Amino acid sequence: MWLTRPFQERSTQLFLGILSIAMIVVVVLHLATPEGSALHVSSYTVTLLGKYLCYALLAVAVDLVWGYLGILSLGHGAFFALGGYAMGMYLMRQIGDRGTYGDPILPDFMVFLNWQELPWYWLGFDMAWFAFIMVLLAPGLLALVFGFLAFRSRVTGVYLSIITQALTFALMLAFFRNEMGFGGNNGLTDFRDLLGFNLRTDATRLGLFIATGVALAIGYVICRAIVASKLGRVSIACRDAEARARFLGYRVDRVQLFVFVVSAMLAGVAGALYVPQVGIINPSEFSPLFSIEIVVWVALGGRATLYGAVIGAILVNYAKTVFTGVMPDAWLFALGGLFVLVTVFLPKGIAGLLASRRKGKDDDSGTDDPDTATTREATA
Amino acid sequence: MSIIQELSNRDRVFEFLTPVASPVDVRHGPILYLEDVNVSFDGFRAINNLNLTIDDGELRCIIGPNGAGKTTMMDIITGKTAPDTGSVWFGSRHNLLTMNEPEIASLGIGRKFQKPTVFEALTVFENLELAMATDKRVIPTLRAVMKAEYRDRIDEVLETIGLENLRDQLAGILSHGQKQWLEIGMLLMQKPRLLLVDEPVAGMTEQEMERTAELLTSLAGKQSVVVVEHDMGFVRSIARKVTVLHQGSVLAEGSMDQVSNDPEVIKVYLGEEA
């Protein structure tokens, strides 16, 4: 079966092994060492790592479309944020009458805006199953509609990048509006509990960390399964020689749409896991800067490798944490420099470096060189 | 699970051994029929009242000076370019103007580009695998399983195009001529009823050219082949019937000897060459 195929690959086994060991180490160090010990992993760090893992899943989703389909989405932050908002709406409803204004139904910001009743699109979010479906459905539907229109008209390359950026920008402006009913500027925050677990306890935070790790593993396997299937090879075919694929009888637009929607849903899941861990979702997640930052994680890690995206996301975000703590002004210089250095000097990213290290060794990691894609872009 | 799948796919197992099951209807005449086709780009008429008929199983060569509209004609047949007026029929049943590229491809029209286009990031084997005539919809493609029969078929074609030693190499490292062959191989995997071949021997050695000529002639009869080529020697070696295009319409049609003696043709085309 296509979904189980990745488990036979050495690269996937390696990835899952490293991920599980790292997770177990963190959990053990958190639980078994006393606070204050040099080895102790604090609850704060656990949540921080959980955040990195969310970003890693998001990066994997971006790599799936960029690395294997050649679609550079500068709007994946929008899918991430939509998933996050779906989760945030559930968490808002869970607050119930414990809010500042004590309204049993309406979230605080609606009471503040003098709204009398819940807008229709908030209905159902008090039920976890419904909210969790929406985590997949909201980004999935947006990707479906947007992708359907774009791919049908064969909008690709930089054009697609630019309009995905415009899309997330438009959504950001929209979510900033109070009238939209998503908390405007401040977004959704002050969450209390998730599925009955108090979000402020260490145990819940650890649980979320583990859940994120599991989600990353599942997401990785799904992407790997697509990539290793014949559809994955067709994707690469569409990336490198769209016209050829079309004349072989493949509906390029359908292939692109399918992969794009899967990727958007994974991004939504990442967003949904992110929100309870950071405790807030606001329109800044829609900002074009965030979306383009995701791309540089992938570029640094090495695209069309999937595991490179994970490495890149964790490295860049770790650097961001360090920089913003020590010298916040320098972070944008570092990030800007990273964009330039990676694209000019490290087009295959860290994964490319690793691959060239063990050159000669026959590997099955499937580093499907995306560089050849550029010949097509150049002629287009 | 995989056994059940295999059983349910029984009917498709021998797909490649059976004759082509293209739905095209050629009982009432030609396999390809272009009538009064016109295309212009920004006022420039690339195709001007073009009428062309290809019979089932025919091997036709199309020649003409640069800008005669050869590539544009192929674009129209394969659905890449929509003509301003005119009609294009595949057999007597299929109006090609109402279909897009993948639909036309799955009807059984294969095309080789002027510039060899293969998937450079995939191996030679994978290139042929993708070309194979199977269900090309998204979900079936996702669930597709490589079976022994498929493998045999691919190996068979690999042998035909002489790339069996490069089976697991990336197509990107092939030479120009090898890419041409691989692309022809991909056409063979498609099992089309009609092959449109744009400059198949560009960049090939004399020897490779000979093999290509052999291959194309062997295909004719079972399949219809339309070859656009500049190399006169090559055209002479394979041509039974030649069509000369000039300024977007047919200038002359007939055997190579007839055509090369036509004063009009000599004036506009061969005159330049000689």
Added chain:
Amino acid sequence: MSIIRSLTLLLIALVSVLSLPAAAQEDDPGRQLLIDLAEAPASNVEEAINAIVSSGDPRARGWLEAYGNNRLSRVKNTGQVVVVLNNRGRDWEIANPLTGENMGDMSRRELDRVAINNAIRGQLEGILAMLDLSATDPDVREASAQDMMGKVNASLVEPLEARLELEESARVRNRIEEALAIYRVGEGNLEGVDVLAGSLHPRARAALNDAVRGDDPALATKAQQALGTIEQKLKLNRAAETLYFGLSLGSVLVLAAIGLAITFGVMGVINMAHGELIMLGAYTTWGMQQLLPGQPGLALILSIPAGFLVAATAGIIIERSVIQFLKGRPLETLLATFGISLILQQLVRTVISPQNRTVVTPEWMSGSLVINDALSLTLNRLYVLAFALIVFAALMMIMRRTRLGLEVRAVTQNRNMARSMGIRATRVDIMTFALGSGVAGLAGVALSQLTNVGPNLGQNYIIDSFMVVVFGGVGNLWGTLIAGLSLGTINQLLEPWAGAVLAKIIVLVFIILFIQKRPRGLFPQKGRAAEG
């Protein structure tokens, strides 16, 4: 207040110096006029004022203004009438009303204010306006006639009518007639309504509205009709204003996008740092004004070449250091130039300031061009609009008529062929990129006159600029012009109905959908070359 004070003083001084030698003070008829005014009992004040007005004395305005502002006083022991220049503190600064000569400070106890009651003060405004109505400058006359609208009372009707007979300027006559008509409509006069029907002045509308609410049914109906006519005209004017704002916004978009149309459209280079090149142009203007304090106009004009050079130089550096290595890899170029944009933004934040800088608008660019009572066009936007059109025309000339333009087009269409014909493609790349970047700098210079100059300036325009270029059709300068102007106008049309943010969202969504429908924009390049 201090401006009025100094103007009054200046006026008096000027007039006195011109007309009267100081020695003649004793015989000055003005002296007696002022004393009469100061000594007149309440019932005779009006008479005294009229005497001053009808004396035709050119200093009369200054005196009456001072009187109206409580600045006319008598020195207790001498009985001399003086003008108080500064009435703060214990000692007041006074001046001679006849000569304008400054008489230094005097204790306020020694001064006796010439009293004025509110009834007189109310009339004084009209009287002063009457004085202005006989000024020689028609602009002053028009302004005073406009001031008079709604302030005409029975006592002013006759002098106004007399003035109307003498008036030569049609504009001033119109104003006087309208001012009179407002009074007459108030009195129930039907013909006045006809006059007001042609006026767009808010006072005229107020008078008609009063008439509609009044007791006279015939007048009310007629006034209602007149209001209808006015409303129609106002609508037209509002439409014209929206169009103006739309074109103005559009011209900004065109300026921001036109450089991009060259680097992206012609060269195929995605420069995400384009916005920051605009920002550099704006900061150049600011820097220029810091170098030339007190001469904002000169600084602005010098900023045009300077902004171009700064941005073009930055463009060349970007091209040489990054973009040339990413030839044929547009997505990587996009990412790398985005990195550059982050660096440039942060550089400005660190080196200059994270706060916005103020760029002064020179005098000749501030103010507005008054078309009529309902429509006036702000000058700075008008200049930017004209500037955008000039830049566009210049670029068209460069691309169509110069050697560089020819080479650029040749390199774009077939790089290898162009090179084999002796065109140095690398040099053309640098020049083209410098040109596109320089134009971004020009956009920045223009934008500094309309918006805040800050590190985020460029970021705000980059998405819009790309939208304009893509909407217009890549590689087509005309398309960029039309796309920019029409998107600006659409945005402004939507704004009153949807609000600024929603209007922007709607426009973005519209473009996104439009691109799906026509991926090559409004004016696509056709042909086989474009099909690849």
